[in-house]
Structures are given as structure tokens and as C-alpha cells.
Amino acid sequence: MHIGLIGGIGVAATVVYYQRLNAAVTARGGKLDLTIVHADVQELIRNNLADNRAEQSASYAGYIDRLRAAGAECAAISSLGGHFCFDETRAVSSLPLISGVTPLDDYFASQGLTKVGLLGTRVVMKTKLYGQLRQTEAVAIEDRIDDLGQTYQDMAVAGVCTENDRQMFLEAGRHMIENLSAQAIVLAGTDLNLAFDGQNPGYKVVDALDVHVDVLAKLATGELTLTEARAA
Numbered sequence: 001m002h003i004g005l006i007g008g009i010g011v012a013a014t015v016v017y018y019q020r021l022n023a024a025v026t027a028r029g030g031k032l033d034l035t036i037v038h039a040d041v042q043e044l045i046r047n048n049l050a051d052n053r054a055e056q057s058a059s060y061a062g063y064i065d066r067l068r069a070a071g072a073e074c075a076a077i078s079s080l081g082g083h084f085c086f087d088e089t090r091a092v093s094s095l096p097l098i099s100g101v102t103p104l105d106d107y108f109a110s111q112g113l114t115k116v117g118l119l120g121t122r123v124v125m126k127t128k129l130y131g132q133l134r135q136t137e138a139v140a141i142e143d144r145i146d147d148l149g150q151t152y153q154d155m156a157v158a159g160v161c162t163e164n165d166r167q168m169f170l171e172a173g174r175h176m177i178e179n180l181s182a183q184a185i186v187l188a189g190t191d192l193n194l195a196f197d198g199q200n201p202g203y204k205v206v207d208a209l210d211v212h213v214d215v216l217a218k219l220a221t222g223e224l225t226l227t228e229a230r231a232a
Contacts, residue, residue, distance in 0.1 A: 001033070001219050001226075004072025004095060006063050008038035009079040010156040013190035016209060017078045024217035032220055035070040037063045041157055044082055048123055053085035060085070061092045068094050074226060076100065076216055080188050080208055081121035083130065096226050098219065100212035101132050104186075107211045108136040113183050115139065116206070117176030119169055120189030122149030129188060139180045141172055148172055152189050161194035169195040177203045 003021070007014030014036065025032040039059070047056035064075045075095045077083055083101050090097045108116060115137045118125050125140040125148070141148065151168060155161050169192065173185035184204035187196060196205060218224040 001222065002071050002073045003032070003034045003216055003220050004064065004067030004070070004075040005034065005036045006039050006060060006067075006075060006077045006082070007036040009041045009044050009077075009082050010159055010191050011041075012159040012194055013156065013209070014038075014078050016190070016193050017213065020210065020213045021216055021220070024213055025220050028217060028221045028223070030217075030221035033071075034220075035067055035072050037066050037070075039063055044079070045153060045157075048081055048084050048121065051084070051123075053088045056082075057085045057088035057092055060089045061094070064089075064093050064095050064097075074098055074219060074229075076212065079190050080129075081124055081190075084123050086130075096230060098212075098215060098229050100190075100208065101129055102231075103211050103215050104129065104208055105133050105135050108133070108206070111184075111206075113206075115180075115182050117173060117180060117182035117185045118188045119148065119152070119172060119185060119192055120187070121152060122146060124188045125149060129186075138186075139176060139182055141175060141180075144172065152191070155194060156189070156191040159191075159194070166195045166199070170199065170201050173201055173203060173205070 022032050067075050076098045080100055113136055118138050118140045125145045128138040151165050176182040184206050187207045190209045215229055219229050
């Protein structure tokens with residue numbers, strides 16, 4: 001299946017999606033058929049912070065139309081923060097839209113995780129992954145959501161992670177493990193690989209990007225149908 005990816009939000013996350021999706025499809029003996037369209041990260045930030053779902057979903061719809069014109073058979077948003085208007089986008093999308101949030105609940109349950117700590121955008125942390133977790137409790141450091149969210153946003157836009165920012169995220173994860181009883185830390189921001197890749201924080205880390213990529217790879221190789229993937 002030809003996968004369409006809304007990228008650029010941010011660029012570093014898009015690169016990792018591309019790398020990991022290609023690796024996952026290749027490992028399955030398949031050949032990746034992929035088109036990426038570059039979206040506007042500043043537009044997404046403005047609409048996300050203002051909860052302007054109608055404007056952002058209309059913007060996504062234009063990008064999805066371009067993906068469809070390029071031959072894509074489904075579309076995915078390469079940003080969990082960008083999923084804040086997922087339902088509104090799905091309603092106006094010219095292609096089936098594959099969620100990066102929906103598969104997480106079942107994945108956590110399959111790993112025996114009953115409580116996870118979240119790092120990502122302000123909205124992701126405040127809403128506990130948009131309130132979509134049913135089988136697993138999500139926690140965040142409530143009095144640090146704004147500064148962690150701002151640091152994440154700045155990192156995503158810049159596409160680089162400073163050592164100070166890396167230590168901030170690593171320590172925040174440790175705090176949730178030690179003080180909030182989280183069993184694992186979820187990288188619920190697709191640019192957090194910039195901070196965590198190559199690190200050994202001493203606690204379990206789940207990269208939400210990998211869960212989304214697994215679904216897309218199964219679609220790309222025919223292991224999942226669109227109906228199954230949208231329900232995953």
C-alpha cells in the first residue's frame with residue numbers, strides 16, 4: 001500500500017519516521033511506497049495552542065489532497081501533538097487517516113503497563129493523550145507541563161536538542177518513575193528521539209512513534225487492511 005505522510009511538523013520527526021518505516025518494511029521483506037508532504041510547523045503550533053481545530057484540519061485536508069494526487073492510499077500525521085484535531089481532519093480527509101494515538105492503548109496493555117508517564121506537547125500532557133487511554137492510566141508532572149511543553153516545542157522547531165534540554169527530559173522521566181509510580185515513560189512527542197536516542201536513562205521508555213510506524217509498516221506490506229489499521 002502507498003503510504004502518505006504529513007511531515008515537516010517537525011523535520012527531525014519526519015526524518016525518523018522515514019528511517020524507521022523504511023527499516024520496518026525492509027525487515028518484513030517488503031518495498032516501501034511512500035510520499036511525504038511538507039507541512040507548516042508554525043501554523044500547527046499556533047492552531048494547537050489556540051485549539052483551532054477547524055483551521056488546522058482544513059490545512060491538513062489540503063495536504064492530504066496532494067498526497068492522494070500523488071497516489072497515496074492512506075495518510076498519517078507525523079506528530080502526536082498534531083493529532084489534536086484528528087477527528088475533525090478525518091471528517092474532511094480525502095484518504096483514510098491512520099491514527100498514531102489509537103494503537104497506544106492496546107500496546108500499553110499488551111506490555112502489562114497500567115501506568116505511564118507522558119512527555120510531549122502541552123496539549124498531549126494536559127489531556128493525557130487526548131483522553132483516549134482506557135486500559136492504562138497516564139500521568140504528567142502537572143506543575144511543569146508549561147515549561148516542559150515549551151522546551152519540547154523549541155526543540156521540535158529547531159530540530160536539535162541541547163544537553164541542558166536532554167537532561168531536563170531525562171530527569172522529568174525519572175521523576176515520574178520515582179514519584180508518580182509510572183512504570184514507563186512514553187515519548188508522546190515524535191521529536192523526543194532527539195533527546196532519548198542513544199541514552200540509557202535507567203527506566204523503561206516507550207517511543208510512541210515506533211507503535212505508529214509498526215501499524216504503517218503492516219499496512220505497507222499488506223499485513224493489515226485499512227479497516228484493521230483504523231481500528232488498531
